[in-house]
Amino acid sequence: MTEAVFFSRGPADLPLEVTSFVGRRSDLRRIREVMSESRLVTLTGFGGIGKTRLALRMASELRRVFDGVYVVPFGGVADSEAVPEQFAAALGLHGRSRGSATITVVEYLRPRSVLLVLDNCEHVVEVVAVLADTLLRTCPKVHILATSRESLRTDGEVEYPVMPLTVPEHVSGEEPLNQFEAVQLFLDRARAIVPGFDLNDENRAAIAAISRKLEGIPLAIELAAARLRTFSPAELDARLSDRWELLSRGSRTAPSRHSTMAACVEWSFDLCTPEERLLWAKAAVFRDGFELDAAVAVCSEPEDDEPIEETLASLVEKSVLTSTQDQGVHRYRMLPPIRYRGRVELGRIGRDAELRRRHKDFYVDLVAGAHEDWFGPRQLDMLSRLRREGGNLGKALEFCAVESDSADQGLMAGANLLEFVLVGGRFGIGRQWFERILSGRPGDPETRALALRTASVWAAMQGDTESAVSLLDEGQALATRLGGETETLLVQAAGFVAMFAGDPARAEELLTEAARGFAASGNDAELAFCYVLLALERNLRGDLDGALESNRACLALTEPVGEVWLRSWSLWIAGQALWTRGDPGAARAIVMQSLRLKRDIAEPLGIAILLETLAWIAAATDPARAATLLGAAQNEWDKIETSARVLPWLDTPHREAMDVARTRLGDAALDSAWSDGRALDQATAIALALEEPAPAAKSTTGPRTRASQSGLTRRERQIAELVHQGLSDKQIADTLVISPRTAETHVQHILTKLGFTSRTQVAAWIGEQRSSDDR
Incomplete structure (x- = not known):
């Protein structure tokens, strides 16, 4: 069994299987039949039974039936109030909307034929049930496949209990053991541990006994197979006999299968050394996995007898941890039952509060380091790391929100996430963090001023100008008393808000003032940001020479240090200026350069705008291509809950391109080309825009x-x-x-x-x- 820790980047973008899928053929057939009759099917059963793996395989087989398949993982969601935001994030709906995430999800899914896999619902089952019921009643083409330890208990639901793998009830000399799913799984995982391992006359009785004693529980079988590094099948059978019988004597009122799963985890815990048990408990503080540097900072002690790397390797070998390669780095994860056992142990030894504080400190420092390294060659690495650490960042900020002595740390972390949230578009969740912490005691004035600066920018990006101005006023009042660079940062934020509030003259004045301040202090990162904003503002006013001059100034700062994000925006603005000036060839080349950078960053807003811009340029010579690109751009606008029509500097060229395409093609051909674009996924749309081969x-x-x-x-x-x-x-x-x-x-x-x-x-x-x- 496996836990899917995954964020869909697009429809039908399912996690790849890294181990073989064993058995379950009859389950897959019956689930398919049930899903043809009901739009909500819930796979139920205790932890470790294989619900997630079965659901993902079913989704993979059905992906051709639907326009899109999305996995919504709830395993890392600690607060039921975060369920709608998690739902929206899994659908790629990073929002500019000020409305509720539930409404956003409903409006997005209402016209679409999709399959939703709602995974690990049990700890937030009530909220998930309400949301599922809402979707079924309002989105006629949505189907849901859920996994939970208990059913959602909502109208129209069909519960499908997931049973253990088939096991041999007895062993005879002639009985082919390979026909039983539990034996198949044990042999498959054993071969991964001991190359060449196979079923023979000497081990067949022990393997049959192990499979039967573990009652066909996939996780228990995988943990047992991992012991083959140390024990033969016969030795494993003998040890399992004693320990399993003892540890299965749990609560008389608990389901027997659940007791068995608990016994399996407990047995694995007892087989660990004291050092391994302690690290198991400490590592349970992480949410959604962790990397080596985090383990060293949070879990290691000066008095440790052996390096933490060695103990981590031992836990991986014993299947307590899984180790995966994620974007070139090793990442460790715990399955939920194992993590729960670790948390219990951490509480027992009285170190839970200490480890949560150390966890918070590490991730606050990580954010600070990412902010320091943002303007430079490590920008993409920092962006990837922060994306991988979403669950841990959320947990750290939650700690800051409830522990008053950590409030300033939370505010500074939020302030340092300014650019990260701008790239990801998750303004709603970012503002929620701030609202919780800013409502507490005032704390350090400079920290609060910087947090208010970031919050005002995020509010402006959501179109919430009223809140942006209110946050900005408080921040500027503090910054004026503080002076120095803090005051300059708030002046820059005021220029940003003025531009989004439709006051270009005021924006020009404030941004120019901020640029002078940053140039004097040598803050190239914020100076380059000012140049991008000035380039945009000047382009909007028709000052094309000024826009191109600001672009050159920005590139002079960003190119030598390998910065990508600001450079991509500056290139887009320069492309727009060149196109407006009447040089479509040069404009197209520079906009395509920007799109290549945006693809590396994976920024939804930037990709939408660049697809739009290339469509505008193509409209005069290739109207069908323009219409297709506009359709593809609309897919990206949908994800961030806005459109070109909402932004005044994009609305006019968008309408003009559509009018040209309609005149040249006619309504029917325009609609056909637009529909072609709407059918493209993001990677294919970008490849089309860049005139590259479609991705395989x-x-x-x-x-x-x-x-x-x-x-x-x-x-x-x-x-x-x-x-x-x-x-x-x-x-x-x-x-x-x-x-x-x-x-x-x-x-x-x-x-x-x-x-x-x-x-x-x-x-x-x-x-x-x-x-x-x-x-």
């Missing part, structure tokens, strides 16, 4: 299987039909009123999606499809 489909099936479930857009199907007719790229371009380059790009996308290598294969496939339709 994540599939292990052969070309002919992919062809039968092609996923071609309407435009691609239209072009495939023309390929079948023998038309060249130029002839296709003339027929559809698009450029030959666009036709060529579409053909490459078709080849990639179908898994083919030649136009002849595409033509043959179209012929087969027609023959199939005729039959």
